[in-house]
Amino acid sequence: MSAKDLLYPSTEEQSRVHKKKSLIPHTKSYFNRVKCENCQNIQIIYSHATTTIKCFKCGIVLTRKTGGKCELINCLVHKDKLR
Numbered sequence: 001m002s003a004k005d006l007l008y009p010s011t012e013e014q015s016r017v018h019k020k021k022s023l024i025p026h027t028k029s030y031f032n033r034v035k036c037e038n039c040q041n042i043q044i045i046y047s048h049a050t051t052t053i054k055c056f057k058c059g060i061v062l063t064r065k066t067g068g069k070c071e072l073i074n075c076l077v078h079k080d081k082l083r
């Protein structure tokens with residue numbers, strides 16, 4: 001074993017570890033309590049919903065799919081804390 005091996009950990013090893021880490025991202029998902037702008041109905045929406053969510057009262061579309069988390073449309077985030 002040479003001194004070089006001790007001083008510098010293999011870059012291959014490091015990138016492998018890094019890749020492995022990135023495969024398991026920290027899920028920052030949460031639930032939003034939103035208020036429908038159309039009918040004022042309040043409902044809870046998952047921040048990373050992968051499907052379009054509609055207001056269950058009036059049927060208006062509340063989320064739009066983007067690359068990652070869903071974008072809220074036609075509704076406002078209700079600031080009350082979830083209990």
Ligand SMILES: [Zn+2]
Pocket residue numbers: 036037038039040041055056057058059060
């Ligand atoms: Zn509504």
